[in-house]
Amino acid sequence: MYLTRTKASTPGNRPKKPSLRLKQLLMLTVLALLIPAGSVISVPNASAAGISKPFPQQVNYPGMIKPNHITQSTMNQSVSSYYDYWKSTYLKNNLTSLPGGYYVKGNITGDPDGFTALGSSEGQGYGMIITVLMAGHDSNAQTIFNGLFKTARAYKSSGNPNLMGWVVADSVQAQGHFGSATDGDLDIAYSLILAHQQWGSDGTVNYLNEAKKMITDGIKASYVTTNYRLNLGDWDSKDALNTRPSDWMLSHFRAFYEVTGDPVWIQVIDHLYSVYEQFTTSYSSSTGLISDFVVDNPPKPAPEWYLDEFKETNQYYYNASRFPLRIVMDYAFYGDSRGKAAADKLSAWIKTKTNGSPANIKNGYKMNGTAIGDYATAVFVSPFISAGAANSSNQAWVNAGWDWMKNKKEDYFSDTYNLLNMLFISGNWWVPTAETQPPVTNLALNKQAVTSTIEGTGFEADKAFDGNLMSRWASNEGSDPEWIYVDLGSVQNISAVKLRWEAAYATQYKIQVSSDTGSSPVNWTDVNTTTNGDGGEDNITFAPQNARFVRMFGTVRGTSYGYSLYEFEVYAASTP
Structure with missing residues (x-):
C-alpha cells in the first residue's frame, strides 16, 4: 500500500473508537x-x-x-x-x-x-x-x-x-x-x-x-x-x-x-x-x-x-x-x-x-x-x-x-x-498460540519417480517431487500421450492430488493409481478424469484409494509444447 508522504501529512487511514461510558x-x-x-x-x-x-x-x-x-x-x-x-x-x-x-x-x-x-x-x-x-x-x-x-x-x-x-x-x-x-x-x-x-x-x-x-x-x-x-x-x-x-x-x-x-x-x-x-x-x-x-x-x-x-x-x-x-x-x-x-x-x-x-x-x-x-x-x-x-x-x-x-x-x-x-x-504485542493444526504431509515429496520422456537435462521426473517450485519436470515437446508417476514406497490410503502446472499443461488427463508389487506397475485404475484443464494449480479429490503408485496420464496438451509440472503432490485420505 502506498500513501501520500509529505512532511505535514504522511500515508494512511484508520477508524475511530468510541469513548468510555x-x-x-x-x-x-x-x-x-x-x-x-x-x-x-x-x-x-x-x-x-x-x-x-x-x-x-x-x-x-x-x-x-x-x-x-x-x-x-x-x-x-x-x-x-x-x-x-x-x-x-x-x-x-x-x-x-x-x-x-x-x-x-x-x-x-x-x-x-x-x-x-x-x-x-x-x-x-x-x-x-x-x-x-x-x-x-x-x-x-x-x-x-x-x-x-x-x-x-x-x-x-x-x-x-x-x-x-x-x-x-x-x-x-x-x-x-x-x-x-x-x-x-x-x-x-x-x-x-x-x-x-x-x-x-x-x-x-x-x-x-x-x-x-x-x-x-x-x-x-x-x-x-x-x-x-x-x-x-x-x-x-x-x-x-x-x-x-x-x-x-x-x-x-x-x-x-x-x-x-x-x-x-x-x-x-x-x-x-x-x-x-x-x-x-x-x-x-x-x-x-x-x-x-x-x-x-x-x-x-x-x-x-x-x-x-x-x-x-x-x-x-x-x-x-x-x-x-x-x-x-x-x-x-x-x-x-x-x-x-x-x-x-x-x-x-x-x-x-x-x-x-x-x-x-x-x-x-x-x-x-x-x-x-x-x-x-x-x-x-x-x-x-x-x-x-x-x-x-x-x-x-x-x-x-x-x-x-x-x-x-x-x-x-x-x-x-x-x-x-x-x-x-513494551511487550504488549503477544504471540498468538492458535489451535495448531497437524502439518499437511505431501506423501510424494522426494519419492522415486518415473516418466515416459523428458525434454532434456534438468527436467527429470524427480523435479516434480522435490518440493521446489523453481524446478520442474517437462516431457518431450509435441507428443501425446505422456505420463509421470511416483512410487510412494508402500501402499497408502490416499484421496487427493495437487498438480502445479508450468505454462505447458494438459487440457485432458487422468489420475491413475496402482497397487502392483515391484517397482514397475502394469495395472492402473482411473480415479479422476479431467477434460477441460486450464493449467495453474489443480486440486483433485477422489474416493479414498489404497495405492502405492500414482500417475498423471496426459492425453491432450494445452499448448504446442509438452507437459510440465512444477510439483506433483499426493495426500492421505484423512488430509483435508
Missing part, C-alpha cells in the same frame, strides 16, 4: 482524585469478561530488551494514552453506505477511480491488530474490531472476494470495485487469529474460520508466487518476481502455519530470508537496508518510479521503512536467529549513522546509507528502535528511542506505525 469516566475521575499524582491508574477488567489477554500483557520476549530507565507501568500508560489519542483521531464509523462499519481514516496515493478515498486495506489491518491488542483497556474493543472486519468484508476485492479491495470510500459502488494490496490482507488475516485467541470464535464472527479461509483461499491463492515470494496484489502474476519487503511479515506467516498446518508458509519464510541475504550481499552489505520494491532473480532494487508510485522506489523509503519491525518480530516471537542477525546489522549501521541519537534518523536512505531524507518521522524512527531491542548493547539507543516515540504525533501513517512499535517494544 459515562459511568466509567466518573469512576476514573474519582480514582484520579484519590490516587497520588504520577501513579498509574489500572481500570478493573470487569468489562473484560471473555477476554483472554486484556491489556497490558507486558510480555518479556526471550533475548529482547525493553527501555530500562522507566517502569513497565509507565510504559503501559504511555501506550494506552497514545492509543486513546490515535483512536480519537483516526478511528471512524461514519459510513452512510455501511452502518456499523468502522475504518481507519488516512490519505492514500494511487488513483481512487473517481471515488473520495477515506482509507485503505492497509489501515484496516493496522487498526484490527491495534484494537484486539488493546482489548481490556478499551471496553468497546470487540465491537470496534467486528466493525472493522465488517468493512473489510464489504469492501471485498474485485479480483478475489476473500481479500479486501485497497480503497475505502463511502459508496456502495466502491464495495467490490478495487483490487487488493498484499499488506492489508496479511494484517487482517493475522488480526483474526489474534481475535480468536482474545475472544474465542463462538460469537457473531467465527474468527478462526474466517482467518483460515482468508489465509488459504485468499492470501495463498493470490499472493504466494511459484517462487515463494509475495506479489503485490491479486491483480499481480503468480510468477511475479517483484515483491515489497514491507509485506515480509514473517511472524504472521508462522501464525498462518500454526492454524493451517500448510508448510508453504515455512517455505515462504525461508525463501524471503534468502532473498534478503542475496540482496544485502549485493547492494547493502554495510547497512542491511533494502529497497521499497525488490525485483528479479537474483534480487535487486526496483527502478525509480516503479509502478509510477514515486521516484524513490529503488531506495529505503516509506514502504521499506516498516521492514525492521517485521523482521525483528520473527526473532522476538519465534527465536529465528536470521531475524536477529538482520536486526543487529541494521541497528549497528543506524546507530553509527546517527551518532546514537534516534532524532537524527532521516526519512529515506540510499542502499549505501547516504541520507535522501531531511527529517525524522516515526515510521522511520520507531522500527529502528524495535530492531535495536534485539541486542542488550543497544540499551541507551532503545531508551532514547522510546522517549522520542511516546509523544510523537504527526499523521495517520506515522502515528499508526508508531503505535504498533510501541505495543511491540
Whole structure:
C-alpha cells in the first residue's frame, strides 16, 4: 500500500473508537482524585469478561530488551494514552453506505477511480491488530474490531472476494470495485487469529474460520508466487518476481502455519530470508537496508518510479521503512536467529549513522546509507528502535528511542506505525498460540519417480517431487500421450492430488493409481478424469484409494509444447 508522504501529512487511514461510558469516566475521575499524582491508574477488567489477554500483557520476549530507565507501568500508560489519542483521531464509523462499519481514516496515493478515498486495506489491518491488542483497556474493543472486519468484508476485492479491495470510500459502488494490496490482507488475516485467541470464535464472527479461509483461499491463492515470494496484489502474476519487503511479515506467516498446518508458509519464510541475504550481499552489505520494491532473480532494487508510485522506489523509503519491525518480530516471537542477525546489522549501521541519537534518523536512505531524507518521522524512527531491542548493547539507543516515540504525533501513517512499535517494544504485542493444526504431509515429496520422456537435462521426473517450485519436470515437446508417476514406497490410503502446472499443461488427463508389487506397475485404475484443464494449480479429490503408485496420464496438451509440472503432490485420505 502506498500513501501520500509529505512532511505535514504522511500515508494512511484508520477508524475511530468510541469513548468510555459515562459511568466509567466518573469512576476514573474519582480514582484520579484519590490516587497520588504520577501513579498509574489500572481500570478493573470487569468489562473484560471473555477476554483472554486484556491489556497490558507486558510480555518479556526471550533475548529482547525493553527501555530500562522507566517502569513497565509507565510504559503501559504511555501506550494506552497514545492509543486513546490515535483512536480519537483516526478511528471512524461514519459510513452512510455501511452502518456499523468502522475504518481507519488516512490519505492514500494511487488513483481512487473517481471515488473520495477515506482509507485503505492497509489501515484496516493496522487498526484490527491495534484494537484486539488493546482489548481490556478499551471496553468497546470487540465491537470496534467486528466493525472493522465488517468493512473489510464489504469492501471485498474485485479480483478475489476473500481479500479486501485497497480503497475505502463511502459508496456502495466502491464495495467490490478495487483490487487488493498484499499488506492489508496479511494484517487482517493475522488480526483474526489474534481475535480468536482474545475472544474465542463462538460469537457473531467465527474468527478462526474466517482467518483460515482468508489465509488459504485468499492470501495463498493470490499472493504466494511459484517462487515463494509475495506479489503485490491479486491483480499481480503468480510468477511475479517483484515483491515489497514491507509485506515480509514473517511472524504472521508462522501464525498462518500454526492454524493451517500448510508448510508453504515455512517455505515462504525461508525463501524471503534468502532473498534478503542475496540482496544485502549485493547492494547493502554495510547497512542491511533494502529497497521499497525488490525485483528479479537474483534480487535487486526496483527502478525509480516503479509502478509510477514515486521516484524513490529503488531506495529505503516509506514502504521499506516498516521492514525492521517485521523482521525483528520473527526473532522476538519465534527465536529465528536470521531475524536477529538482520536486526543487529541494521541497528549497528543506524546507530553509527546517527551518532546514537534516534532524532537524527532521516526519512529515506540510499542502499549505501547516504541520507535522501531531511527529517525524522516515526515510521522511520520507531522500527529502528524495535530492531535495536534485539541486542542488550543497544540499551541507551532503545531508551532514547522510546522517549522520542511516546509523544510523537504527526499523521495517520506515522502515528499508526508508531503505535504498533510501541505495543511491540513494551511487550504488549503477544504471540498468538492458535489451535495448531497437524502439518499437511505431501506423501510424494522426494519419492522415486518415473516418466515416459523428458525434454532434456534438468527436467527429470524427480523435479516434480522435490518440493521446489523453481524446478520442474517437462516431457518431450509435441507428443501425446505422456505420463509421470511416483512410487510412494508402500501402499497408502490416499484421496487427493495437487498438480502445479508450468505454462505447458494438459487440457485432458487422468489420475491413475496402482497397487502392483515391484517397482514397475502394469495395472492402473482411473480415479479422476479431467477434460477441460486450464493449467495453474489443480486440486483433485477422489474416493479414498489404497495405492502405492500414482500417475498423471496426459492425453491432450494445452499448448504446442509438452507437459510440465512444477510439483506433483499426493495426500492421505484423512488430509483435508
